[in-house]
Amino acid sequence: MDEGERVRPDPGDEALPAPEGILRRAVTLADVAREAQVGESTVSRVLRSHGSFSQKTRSQVEAAVARLGYVPNRIAGTLASTGSRLIGIVIPSLSNIVFPDLLRGATGVLEADGFQSVIGVTDYDQDREEALVASLLSWRPAGLLVTGLEHNPGTVRSLRASGVRVVELLDVDEPGLDIVVGYSNRAAGAASARHLVGRGYRRIAYLGHDLSRDRRAAKRLAAFREALAEAGLPLADEERVPAPSSVEAGRSGLERLLARAPDLDAVYFSNDDMALGGYFHCLARGLSVPGQLALFGYNGLDVGRLMPQPLATIRTPRVEAGATAARLVRAGGPPEVVDLGFELIEGATA
Amino acid sequence: MDEGERVRPDPGDEALPAPEGILRRAVTLADVAREAQVGESTVSRVLRSHGSFSQKTRSQVEAAVARLGYVPNRIAGTLASTGSRLIGIVIPSLSNIVFPDLLRGATGVLEADGFQSVIGVTDYDQDREEALVASLLSWRPAGLLVTGLEHNPGTVRSLRASGVRVVELLDVDEPGLDIVVGYSNRAAGAASARHLVGRGYRRIAYLGHDLSRDRRAAKRLAAFREALAEAGLPLADEERVPAPSSVEAGRSGLERLLARAPDLDAVYFSNDDMALGGYFHCLARGLSVPGQLALFGYNGLDVGRLMPQPLATIRTPRVEAGATAARLVRAGGPPEVVDLGFELIEGATA
DNA sequence: ACAGCGGTTGGCAGCGCTGCCAATCGGGTT
DNA sequence: AACCCGATTGGCAGCGCTGCCAACCGCTGT
Numbered sequence: 233m234d235e236g237e238r239v240r241p242d243p244g245d246e247a248l249p250a251p252e253g254i255l256r257r258a259v260t261l262a263d264v265a266r267e268a269q270v271g272e273s274t275v276s277r278v279l280r281s282h283g284s285f286s287q288k289t290r291s292q293v294e295a296a297v298a299r300l301g302y303v304p305n306r307i308a309g310t311l312a313s314t315g316s317r318l319i320g321i322v323i324p325s326l327s328n329i330v331f332p333d334l335l336r337g338a339t340g341v342l343e344a345d346g347f348q349s350v351i352g353v354t355d356y357d358q359d360r361e362e363a364l365v366a367s368l369l370s371w372r373p374a375g376l377l378v379t380g381l382e383h384n385p386g387t388v389r390s391l392r393a394s395g396v397r398v399v400e401l402l403d404v405d406e407p408g409l410d411i412v413v414g415y416s417n418r419a420a421g422a423a424s425a426r427h428l429v430g431r432g433y434r435r436i437a438y439l440g441h442d443l444s445r446d447r448r449a450a451k452r453l454a455a456f457r458e459a460l461a462e463a464g465l466p467l468a469d470e471e472r473v474p475a476p477s478s479v480e481a482g483r484s485g486l487e488r489l490l491a492r493a494p495d496l497d498a499v500y501f502s503n504d505d506m507a508l509g510g511y512f513h514c515l516a517r518g519l520s521v522p523g524q525l526a527l528f529g530y531n532g533l534d535v536g537r538l539m540p541q542p543l544a545t546i547r548t549p550r551v552e553a554g555a556t557a558a559r560l561v562r563a564g565g566p567p568e569v570v571d572l573g574f575e576l577i578e579g580a581t582a
Numbered sequence: 583m584d585e586g587e588r589v590r591p592d593p594g595d596e597a598l599p600a601p602e603g604i605l606r607r608a609v610t611l612a613d614v615a616r617e618a619q620v621g622e623s624t625v626s627r628v629l630r631s632h633g634s635f636s637q638k639t640r641s642q643v644e645a646a647v648a649r650l651g652y653v654p655n656r657i658a659g660t661l662a663s664t665g666s667r668l669i670g671i672v673i674p675s676l677s678n679i680v681f682p683d684l685l686r687g688a689t690g691v692l693e694a695d696g697f698q699s700v701i702g703v704t705d706y707d708q709d710r711e712e713a714l715v716a717s718l719l720s721w722r723p724a725g726l727l728v729t730g731l732e733h734n735p736g737t738v739r740s741l742r743a744s745g746v747r748v749v750e751l752l753d754v755d756e757p758g759l760d761i762v763v764g765y766s767n768r769a770a771g772a773a774s775a776r777h778l779v780g781r782g783y784r785r786i787a788y789l790g791h792d793l794s795r796d797r798r799a800a801k802r803l804a805a806f807r808e809a810l811a812e813a814g815l816p817l818a819d820e821e822r823v824p825a826p827s828s829v830e831a832g833r834s835g836l837e838r839l840l841a842r843a844p845d846l847d848a849v850y851f852s853n854d855d856m857a858l859g860g861y862f863h864c865l866a867r868g869l870s871v872p873g874q875l876a877l878f879g880y881n882g883l884d885v886g887r888l889m890p891q892p893l894a895t896i897r898t899p900r901v902e903a904g905a906t907a908a909r910l911v912r913a914g915g916p917p918e919v920v921d922l923g924f925e926l927i928e929g930a931t932a
Numbered sequence: 933a934c935a936g937c938g939g940t941t942g943g944c945a946g947c948g949c950t951g952c953c954a955a956t957c958g959g960g961t962t
Numbered sequence: 963a964a965c966c967c968g969a970t971t972g973g974c975a976g977c978g979c980t981g982c983c984a985a986c987c988g989c990t991g992t
Contacts (some may be wrong), residue, residue, distance in 0.1 A: 258948095260947095260948055260949085261948065261949060261950095262948080262949095265972095270963080270971075271971060271972035271973070272949080272950090272972080272973085272974095273949095273950075273951085273952095273971075273972060273973080273974095274970080274971055276950060276951095277950095277970095277971090278948065280950090282950095283970090283971095284968095284969060284970060284971095285970065285971080286969085286970070289971085301739075301740075301743050303716065303719050303720055303740065303743075303744065304720050304948090304949085305661075305720065305722060305947090305948055305949070306721050306722075306949095306985095307660050307661050307666065307721060307722050307947090307948080307949090308661050308947070308948035308949040308950090308977090309948080309949050309950070310657050310949090311655075311657050311658050311661050311947090311948080311949075311950090311977050311978070311979090312948075312949040312950040312976080312977055313949080313950050313951080314950095314977090316657065316989090318700075318721075326682040326685055326686040326689070327682070328684070329679060329682070331682075332676040332677070332679070332681075332682040333676070333677075334702075335676055336676040336703070337678070339701065339702075339703050340703075343702065343714070346717075348700050348702070348717065348718070348721065349700065350668075350699065350700050350701075351685075351689065351691065351696050351699055351701055352689075352693065352698070352699075353686070353689050353690075364693070366653065367696075368698070369653050370653055370654050370655065370656040371656050371657060371668075371698065372655060372656075372657050374821065389651070390651075390653065393651050393653075394653065395608075401965085418794055430757065447806065447848055449991085462977090478884060479885045480884060480887075480888055481890045481930070483888050491589040494957095508885065509888055510889055510951080511887055512888050515890040516864070516890040518766065523990070530906055534828060534829055534830060535829050535885070537830075538829045538830055538833050538859055538862050539862055540862055540865040540866040608978095610977095610978055610979085611978060611979060611980095612978080612979095615942095620941075620942085621941060621942035621943070622942080622943085622944095622978095622980095623941075623942060623943080623944095623981085623982095624940080624941055624942070624981075625977095626979065626980060626981095627940095627941090627980095630980090632980095633940090633941095634938095634939060634940060634941095635939090635940065635941080636939085636940070636941095639940080639941085649977090654978090654979085655978055655979070656979095656980040656986040657977090657978080657979090658947090658977070658978035658980085659946045659978080659979050659980070660947090660979090661948070661949090661978080661979075661980090662946080662947055662978075662979040662981080663947085663979080663980050663981080664947095664980095786980090879980080
């Protein structure tokens with residue numbers, strides 16, 4: 233299919249659509265009404281397929297629209313009506329594939345329903361989040377998707393005061409403001425610990441990234457530690473790379489961790505990116521996995537499934553969470569918590 | 583205080599911050615003006631720090647804003663003024679980290695300047711792109727960032743007619759509509775071929791994804807093939823996975839390719855994800871890299887740099903491209919082409 | 933005392949579209 | 963023939979904010 237034809241170098245511009253003056257007034261609904269010989273409200277009704285009008289009117293209007301190249305102005309439409317067909321989405325980062333996945337799930341549903349997504353990236357900074365939320369609210373969105381359950385008091389205040397529907401994502405371990413869609417990070421951390429313990433590992437360490445900003449990772453670790461304690465085990469060691477999670481941090485972090493504690497038998501990583509880095513370190517050093525060292529991640533990224541030995545991890549339904557949130561944010565129901573659960577993938581690294 | 587004010591279905595609750603009723607009328611600029619005992623235009627001026635006003639007025643207004651919890655309505659503001667502080671961004675996918683990287687570069691710059699990004703995902707479908715562009719234009723954005731140089735005639739028409747600034751991204755191999763920011767995919771493909779040839783590889787195959795949709799990957803391959811031809815070499819073999827690029831496709835694709843042509847000495851992948859999958863296949867099969875098989879990718883993802891043997895690839899400045907585009911889309915200059923170039927990373931797999 | 937001035941301020945007409953309401957149209961009824 | 967009813971249609975008042983312009987204020991200079 234080579235439909236992808238190019239229509240570029242177009243020196244001779246179109247005949248009808250007015251001389252290329254950037255100053256020319258944009259075509260408005262009134263222009264279309266005049267051209268189609270009908271009233272403005274009729275044009276509006278036809279374009280939105282709302283209310284009643286004859287088939288004849290419809291064609292007149294459509295012809296006029298095509299002739300003038302009319303593009304509705306949703307800014308004006310939104311101001312005049314109520315709902316805005318805009319959904320604000322606030323995520324902490326775009327570097328970790330988890331959030332693009334979330335976006336993917338959400339935009340898929342939203343675009344299908346004629347909604348547009350306005351995004352904001354907080355960089356895991358709650359003050360930035362507060363500013364972004366305020367900024368997004370000024371567009372009077374039909375709803376807002378935000379990541380996590382922890383927010384500044386100011387953020388909560390604006391969210392509450394705005395009256396817009398809010399969906400908080402990827403965590404269900406605390407009470408939410410309105411709708412909550414995600415899975416339990418605490419349960420995931422605990423399940424990971426029990427799995428490792430069940431497999432017989434005893435000297436288990438943690439390798440994570442900057443948890444002061446990533447509260448969900450912090451919850452996983454807390455629950456992981458508690459579950460180990462229940463099994464009578466301590467967390468053998470702990471290494472935190474003071475940076476966002478990355479393959480790099482996982483690789484260099486594991487090197488440091490092992491230099492300090494060579495007798496570990498398993499490492500729990502803050503997520504799959506980190507774990508992949510750790511796996512690469514093992515490969516590079518010739519450490520057998522899981523014989524000499526077992527690895528356990530979090531998120532269930534595709535890449536983990538395809539490593540020579542599939543990564544032991546927990547698959548989180550991120551895309552589904554985005555899609556579910558997109559669906560619920562426009563629903564009229566009462567506040568609710570949707571726990572999508574997660575799946576422990578045994579893999580071959582632990 | 584009923585000085586001939588607006589008549590609205592306001593159930594008589596004029597208490598200050600109003601009881602948490604979702605139905606209560608939103609606070610408007612007029613409310614702030616009344617509260618601050620000044621005119622509406624004065625409030626507007628203060629809030630935008632535009633025009634002149636006394637320090638005393640400023641504090642009165644700020645106090646009123648805080649007291650009422652006023653959130654400006656940018657929909658109304660945009661309609662009344664001209665520019666919209668919204669930038670539309672159209673990308674083909676969110677599954678390939680390349681596009682989140684692009685978004686990251688763009689949103690970083692835009693948010694710092696008080697702009698908001700509205701995104702659309704085409705899923706590599708030019709009809710969807712056309713619909714998205716039309717939809718985004720209806721928000722009267724201050725500018726549009728789109729990926730690639732190939733568009734439907736209809737897309738080009740709306741873009742032209744809209745008069746908004748457009749930046750086309752990630753490719754500079756064809757003429758653009760307005761501003762173009764990216765790098766030459768053709769040059770990258772050719773450089774990759776010359777590198778492999780220079781290293782002495784002779785039986786070089788290609789392993790790619792669905793090129794009918796990804797025109798940039800198709801250009802790289804075309805140039806790669808031409809460069810091989812210049813060196814008097816044919817493309818030894820070619821495998822196309824009829825799906826989007828992924829680690830999975832790279833791994834399974836390489837398996838098929840090698841089953842068919844076991845005597846290859848190098849494989850050029852459509853990108854790093856594919857190459858990583860290929861690398862995993864080699865590891866799993868115990869094939870020595872690059873001894874038995876050399877691998878070459880495209881994009882220069884972090885993960886490639888951290889593999890036990892760094893991946894030979896081409897690093898593309900994606901984040902910079904997004905940032906540059908975000909900067910230029912609001913500039914008033916003439917159309918231009920910004921070629922950010924790329925960097926060949928020798929790595930250790932080829 | 934009066935015109936002149938820069939700094940402030942308020943009034944108000946839109947921006948382009950939608951929602952409401954009244955007017956009109958075309959038959960079908962009695 | 964008078965009347966009724968649902969389907970269509972147009973007019974127009976806003977939606978909340980900005981831009982323009984006239985008005986005002988307190989001083990200066992003459």
